[in-house]
Amino acid sequence: MTGAALNVCLQYYEAEVAELVCACSAVVCCRCSPEQKAQIVNLLKRYKKPARVAAVGDGGNDVSMIQAAHAGIGIDANEGKQASLAADFSITQFHHISRLLLVHGRFCYKRSCALSQFVMHRGLIISIMQAIFSCVFYFASVSLYQGVLMVAYSTAYTMLPVFSLVVDRDVTADNALTYPELYKELGYI
The missing domain is CATH 3.40.50.1000 (HAD superfamily/HAD-like)
Known part of the structure; x- marks a missing residue:
């Protein structure tokens, strides 16, 4: 045409x-x-x-x-x-597209999902503990955790799970290339 x-x-x-x-x-x-x-x-x-x-x-x-x-x-x-x-x-080169999509794209998607869940759960833990603390102490305007402890919790104390996401792989790169149907298990993107 x-x-x-x-x-x-x-x-x-x-x-x-x-x-x-x-x-x-x-x-x-x-x-x-x-x-x-x-x-x-x-x-x-x-x-x-x-x-x-x-x-x-x-x-x-x-x-x-x-x-x-x-x-x-x-x-x-x-x-x-x-x-x-x-x-x-x-x-x-053009033949690198399959590796880009099936390996790097799959790993990136799974890691992004796991990281977002981790960040939400980390925030929920702090919020729920603060709510329980406030209820027990008759809703006094006192924080359960002071500023330095909160900063340390959100950075240093919860760093290992984030680093584990970097090295976490559920399948090898060769299996991701050999079985492209593994991409379907991620849901419709």
């Missing part, structure tokens, strides 16, 4: 093009203008709502597409560094 034909399709048959594009597992845009590539990404974002759109590019004409996507991946290629500088993630 030429750039002119794509313009006509996007202008008059947007819903049909969106249905066709959303039915595909991947969409390759070549010989299109940068604006058309960004329009395709925005079309995917608009019509395939809960899904996330990743755009991969290696040249300066891919910058608008990469910036329009939820996750932009730039390939540091011979054409220049514009795409890799504008992207959220930069890789040196």
Whole structure:
């Protein structure tokens, strides 16, 4: 499809093009203008709502597409560094995408979830203990923990669980690459 034909399709048959594009597992845009590539990404974002759109590019004409996507991946290629500088993630070769998504993306998602749960539980522990203390002492305006102890609790005393998240891996990187269906256990992202 030429750039002119794509313009006509996007202008008059947007819903049909969106249905066709959303039915595909991947969409390759070549010989299109940068604006058309960004329009395709925005079309995917608009019509395939809960899904996330990743755009991969290696040249300066891919910058608008990469910036329009939820996750932009730039390939540091011979054409220049514009795409890799504008992207959220930069890789040196195209075959590194599977490792980026299936290994690093999976580990990062699991660690972020665990860290957010830990921070919420840490805050709940302090809040509940302060509430019980206040009830026992007839709601006196006295803090259970003084300032230095609170700072130490939120930094030094609870540092080991945070460091354990850095080295925690439920599967090896090879297994994450071999069995991409492990990504589905994370839920719909």
